[in-house]
Amino acid sequence: MDTEVLDLPLSRTANERLHAMIPGGAHTYAKGDDQYPENLAPVISHGSGAHVWDVDGNRYIEYGSGLRSVSLGHAHPRVIEAVRRELGRGSNFVRPSIVEVEAAERFLATVPTAEMVKFAKNGSDATSAAVRLARAATGRSRVALCSDHPFFSVDDWFIGTTPMSAGIPSTTTDLIASFPYGDLAATEEMLARYPDEIACLILEPATHTEPPQGYLAGLRELADRRGCVLIFDEMITGFRWSEAGAQGLYGVVPDLSTFGKALGNGFAVSALAGRRDLMERGGLRDSTSDRVFLLSTTHGAETHSLAAAMAVQTTYVEEGITARLHSLGERLAAGVRDAAEAMGVGDHVVVRGRASNLVFATLDENLQPSQQYRTLFLRRLLAGGVLAPSFVVSSALDDEDIDRTVDVVAQACAVYRKALDAADPTPWLAGRAVKPVFRRLA
Template identity: 85%
Template sequence: MNAEELRLPLSRTANERLHAMIPGGAHTYAKGDDQYPENLAPVISHGRGAHVWDIDGNRYLEYGSGLRSVSLGHAHPRVTEAVRRELDRGSNFVRPSIVEVEAAERFLATVPTAEMVKFAKNGSDATTAAVRLARAATGRPRVGICADHPFFSVDDWFIGTTPMSAGVPAATTELTVAFPYGDLAATEELLTRYQDEVACLILEPATHTAPSPSSQLLPQPSAGRSPQSSGDPTPGYLAGLRELADRHGCVLIFDEMITGFRWSEAGAQGLYGVVPDLSTFGKALGNGFAVSALAGRRDLMERGGLRHSGERVFLLSTTHGAETHSLAAAMAVQTTYAEEAITAQLHALGERLAAGVREAAAAMGVGDHLVVRGRASNLVFATLDENRQPSQQYRTLFLRRLLAGGVLAPSFVVSSALGDADIDHTVDVVAQACAVYRKALEAADPTPWLAGRPVKPVFRRLA
């Protein structure tokens, strides 16, 4: 199969049906067909392990599964069996189920730096609850967000800072201030400028250092910082941030939606040994089932409970937050990670893939233009033009060639369902794509290889 032969007539029709009924044609902007080459956005029929099939009958090796949520592979037997056991027992009741007790105990055993946990269905609810709790505990209005991390929440306190800020009052956005990742001096300057006004600092404890499907921006290090191609923080950074938060009286929040499980079972906080006041988990926690978690210090978390004499905080209260089958999935995921050393598997697979892609790109003379970065368990890639600038056009060219080779890869984030043969096939397809990439670079114009409009960043002001 080559790009000229790949046709997706059923997917194209289904995409039109999606757009007719669903704003954006998908329930997550990063899954939109604008993120893929024109007329080459497959609509999925089903998945198993590391493979998915589209409704046109094509099979793909899939990376970044479920926006990083399916880290064990699709329809993982241990997870699906745990879910099936609960389905016949009922999924939601008027009072807490015993599954909620078991799931909380299992989570707190997995993430021992936390003392209490509350479950929800998506990451935005958890991060917004953390922000609200920080504001209540400190009595301060401002939220400090890490400027180098692409996404924290669909809620106004974050979305107002993006190019898609329509509908968010300016007064709300003004309460959110930004600090650069890895730069303690700049963060202290921010906290001093807004002395006694910043309720919390929220960040991913480790950074991607390269674009996701939502952008083609390569973050540049601020003065005094060195880029971390592995995604790890510079030594002492997180501990320094912990000290800053303590000294300025603000709450330190780690967004572990991505780093949770992929960095270690206990998240980045478990790997780097720095304990936040609050942390949020999701994505890999349910292997595709909807479950997220807010966890942290008992004295903070209990403000949203009943066993205190202070003013109550409306922390998290969701009708479906404790569906038994999703909590059962989360427990099965945690057990699988622990018993099968999944994090180590993800790193080994990612290292093999990164080495192969870099070797293939270098062999084709495009090693400075197709850039693979990030922690081995969370690899992303950037596509750079002839001037080594981020390019949506070259991303489009690259994605077209991957799709034609049966690789669906908005990123190179691996799942443990991949095998060595899958990685080898991916590297072969990348090599073929790099051959075309080189032709486009030599022509200094990728347009003849696009066959349509380029892919677009998620966060943009106009449709």
């Protein structure tokens, strides 16, 4: 039976206040309290490095910070100093700032496979702009997205394909096709089904699985042969795979790519980058094609966010952050796997993904994904002071944090084993199970 003593009265009250004023009680569905065990959704007071404190005064080792965006840790000194310097100089003007020039130069030097870049505030705007650009360039309307990747945009063209499609006309989703990751033959079959209709192929170049040998190069060749624009969504892979993203690591250059998350270490900045001839369709120098309303956002070039992005890129390059993320992730993955194996749940608590971007799966007695067992696992982690919707590391973690996390995981796995032996995790849940983000009804 569950014997945890973690109590979050102030967080519960804060969650009630959030729901009274904010639909969903959070500004990102993945941060909703439905993603956490009942009455155990901490509301954060502040963070420093790899740790956060809730309003009840509890301290946690945090993973997946800011939905993978805070890869250097909270309040990183180099980033904060760069932001402070710009805040005193004004943040938004009636004309471009010189910071926009410097940020673009820095980005294109970091991601040399791109020829032009335009900044925005969130990933959805960048991916939707890429899709719009591809449609304009090809004169085609249908978009093909990778069905194995969970999220591309809050805009209708993607959300209409999920169970939360209320409010989106079918005429929008009728223009969406899909293809499975890693299967070139299935992708070619899809393209043949819609001859000369597909404007673009959009996918994450890698996720919790590495791309099969030759897959990305084969996709590049297929897009060229079929006249499609190839778009890499590098929101997650950018910086975590290499400073230049997955395209820099695997050596396959997309026509367009989108970056965000780690780019700003928590500050709001994203980027659309790619081939000059495509990007210029949203500019002022291509007088032969109809203009594309590419990205035009009031706050897209706020100087303090661009300063944060430049500081992040400098830190990654000068301090070898990508290598550190992989080293920390490898240590954590090995520890979690050993702990799970030692407690007899090695087949049930499964760590997956690239070392810099680890996720975990919680499987039931039949080795099927289970929200109930995920709830049990999360409860035990929280009780041990580990806030971990994933095991995505930040470079602010140290060996002591990793060792402490592994100890807590071992304790959680001991309870997990008891629940498996009982073939019923319910007594250890103390409330409803956590829920998937994409579902039709609340």
